[in-house]
Amino acid sequence: MTMTNTERSTGGGATLIRNAEWVVAYDADGDCHRYLRDTDVAFRGDRFVDPGTLDRTDIEEVIDGRGLMIMPGFVNIHAHPGFETMLKGLTEEVGSRKLWMSSLYEYLFLFDTTSEGMVAATQVALSELMQSGVTTVCDLSTPHEGWIETLGASGMRAYAAPMFRSGRWYTENGHEVLYEWDIPKGRKRMETALAEIDTAIAHPSGRLSGMLCPAQIDTCDADMFLQAQAEAKTRGLRIQTHASQSVVDFQEIMRRHGRTPVGWLDELGLLGPDMIVGHGIFLDHNDWLRWPDSHDLGLLAETGTSVAHCPTVFIRRGITLQHIGRYLKAGVNLGLGTDTYPHNFLDEIRNAIYAARITSRDVAEVDARSLLHVATLGGARALGRSDIGRVSPGAKADFFTVDLRHPTMRPLYDPVRSLFYSAGERPVRDVYVDGRRVVKDGTALAFDIAAAMDRLEAAQRVSAADVEKYDWGQRPVSELMPPVL
Numbered sequence: 001m002t003m004t005n006t007e008r009s010t011g012g013g014a015t016l017i018r019n020a021e022w023v024v025a026y027d028a029d030g031d032c033h034r035y036l037r038d039t040d041v042a043f044r045g046d047r048f049v050d051p052g053t054l055d056r057t058d059i060e061e062v063i064d065g066r067g068l069m070i071m072p073g074f075v076n077i078h079a080h081p082g083f084e085t086m087l088k089g090l091t092e093e094v095g096s097r098k099l100w101m102s103s104l105y106e107y108l109f110l111f112d113t114t115s116e117g118m119v120a121a122t123q124v125a126l127s128e129l130m131q132s133g134v135t136t137v138c139d140l141s142t143p144h145e146g147w148i149e150t151l152g153a154s155g156m157r158a159y160a161a162p163m164f165r166s167g168r169w170y171t172e173n174g175h176e177v178l179y180e181w182d183i184p185k186g187r188k189r190m191e192t193a194l195a196e197i198d199t200a201i202a203h204p205s206g207r208l209s210g211m212l213c214p215a216q217i218d219t220c221d222a223d224m225f226l227q228a229q230a231e232a233k234t235r236g237l238r239i240q241t242h243a244s245q246s247v248v249d250f251q252e253i254m255r256r257h258g259r260t261p262v263g264w265l266d267e268l269g270l271l272g273p274d275m276i277v278g279h280g281i282f283l284d285h286n287d288w289l290r291w292p293d294s295h296d297l298g299l300l301a302e303t304g305t306s307v308a309h310c311p312t313v314f315i316r317r318g319i320t321l322q323h324i325g326r327y328l329k330a331g332v333n334l335g336l337g338t339d340t341y342p343h344n345f346l347d348e349i350r351n352a353i354y355a356a357r358i359t360s361r362d363v364a365e366v367d368a369r370s371l372l373h374v375a376t377l378g379g380a381r382a383l384g385r386s387d388i389g390r391v392s393p394g395a396k397a398d399f400f401t402v403d404l405r406h407p408t409m410r411p412l413y414d415p416v417r418s419l420f421y422s423a424g425e426r427p428v429r430d431v432y433v434d435g436r437r438v439v440k441d442g443t444a445l446a447f448d449i450a451a452a453m454d455r456l457e458a459a460q461r462v463s464a465a466d467v468e469k470y471d472w473g474q475r476p477v478s479e480l481m482p483p484v485l
């Protein structure tokens with residue numbers, strides 16, 4: 001263990017990380033990060049403090065910072081911890097070739113589980129996220145028993161984003177997507193979601209908040225979007241919806257409204273700094289669409305709308321945003337998310353860079369610096385927060401330490417580059433949220449992971465056995481997702 005509590009005194013409760021070898025510190029003038037070398041970092045309670053202002057008697061704990069990099073905690077603005085982990089080994093290689101490679105319409109709703117299964121999946125997913133440096137997560141889930149308690153128990157900063165919708169998609173043949181609507185049921189789901197959000201906000205930890213989440217652009221009616229917006233305004237919360245996540249949703253919204261998904265959100269008055277578009281891949285400039293106009297990107301930029309970019313789940317199917325560099329240059333605020341498993345934020349960062357380089361055919365289009373920004377400050381901005389995603393006096397003490405002596409980090413020339421391109425989560429040592437340690441020596445502390453894994457595995461077995469009940473062709477899992485060998 002590199003981090004040691006070497007000194008303790010009875011003082012004012014501050015923790016001093018002495019002589020941190022590298023610090024990714026916030027530069028308020030440039031709204032960016034910069035490296036500091038061999039410098040002290042301190043926090044008291046839930047906030048960073050200027051180490052220069054600490055009196056000796058203020059310091060309760062001293063951590064030896066030699067051999068460590070101090071990183072701002074990552075901000076994950078889009079995740080589905082409640083079920084994605086259950087799909088491991090099953091859905092990596094499926095997608096509908098007759099529906100533009102998307103897995104949404106034939107495969108997403110094949111798996112059902114219980115609240116207990118969802119809680120187990122969430123415990124595993126949140127632990128994985130923290131172990132890859134994530135300190136804030138937006139959890140887009142269907143409300144279930146034990147959900148808010150699990151978020152609270154994790155120690156993370158979490159936004160409960162209970163999904164609701166008035167329609168559902170389905171297919172009877174794997175090449176046509178149909179919709180079934182039930183407006184009153186949708187309104188009831190929205191009321192349930194609002195109650196969950198209010199429970200999260202009232203959580204005694206003060207670490208939980210909420211987000212309005214009309215689930216998808218093609219499964220919510222216009223009134224539902226407008227009501228969600230009004231409820232978000234009343235509570236001072238953000239809204240997020242999945243939109244432009246497939247060629248299918250682009251064409252469906254065009255068929256219904258004569259607008260692109262982004263254009264329709266604009267027409268409804270939904271775009272703005274309070275809005276996060278989940279994915280935003282199939283904008284009208286995307287060359288899979290061969291659309292004659294190119295207005296969507298400008299609309300997102302002008303209105304200050306954020307995009308939640310989740311590269312891994314899409315690149316598995318040959319799909320990617322075109323491309324991060326173009327979005328950033330246009331002035332669109334981007335945050336990162338883990339729409340799938342593994343819940344490994346450093347994987348997402350690396351995949352985002354490589355996908356952008358392939359798509360742009362340009363090595364200079366994005367770099368580690370721009371992804372560091374997106375993964376921290378971009379996410380914070382999407383959530384309307386100036387107190388997370390940065391190591392800075394006054395900000396929340398949400399951060400993690402990286403073991404610079406770990407073999408995956410050596411030889412050490414530039415630690416962020418080594419972390420992103422070579423090491424991944426392996427040298428992540430200790431993670432703090434609100435100044436409280438939630439990961440120690442690479443292991444998340446909140447849950448009994450082995451027990452959660454057993455419950456998750458049992459839930460996966462039951463769920464996989466039931467797949468044929470939900471498939472349009474009543475195909476069993478062995479036919480839909482045959483084993484590799």
Ligand SMILES: [Zn+2]
Binds near residue numbers: 078080140242278339
């Ligand atoms: Zn999603």
